Amino acid sequence: MALEELSGDAAGENVNRESTSYHAVKTREKLIGVYVGILAVVLALCSLGDSNSQQDATQHNIAAANVWSFFQAKNxxxxxxRLHADEFDVMLKSTPAMPDDAQKYIEAKIADYKLQDKLLTSDPERGEGLDELFAKGKALEASRDEALKRGPYFDYGQALLQIAIVLASVALISGGNFLLFASFVLGGFGAVLTIGGFTLLVPLPGFLS
Known part of the structure; x- marks a missing residue:
């Protein structure tokens, strides 16, 4: 009778151990699943940031090119x-006996040319003077360059996050912890790069930028 009781107790302990092990495995699988889901969300944000940065760089580059073309035409x-004004000025000085009507006409043309010159140089009301166009072109170039700086962050971030997801998936199947740890490390770096892409607060090493 005692032997049967001992056998029953041992069998119960084995069942409890198997149950505990089963629940531990299931819990681990659920946590890895949640972790992979978080990585997928971060990867989606990283991909969105990459797409937006490329679009911004292209749009700002086109806008800057249009502004500089307008600038060159106005210049x-x-x-x-200025050449016409100088020619008329030389004509006045070299022809002192010029009739009054012709002299007044030339002086009026010189004044008109100088007024147009002034408006072409600076036109704050319409924002189309050379000074305003120069500032606008530089601002667009700065925005384009900033968008281009974001690209490498998102490129490397997406690569690391994708590798982290693969490693976590393999770890889920194999049950190993080394790959899971490697996934944590790469996923962390991928998340940091994603944040850096949106904020540019984390400088990239020179060989990566």
């Missing part, structure tokens, strides 16, 4: 006006 127009 060429200003140079032409």
């Amino acid at each position: 060429a127009r200003r140079q032409s006006l």
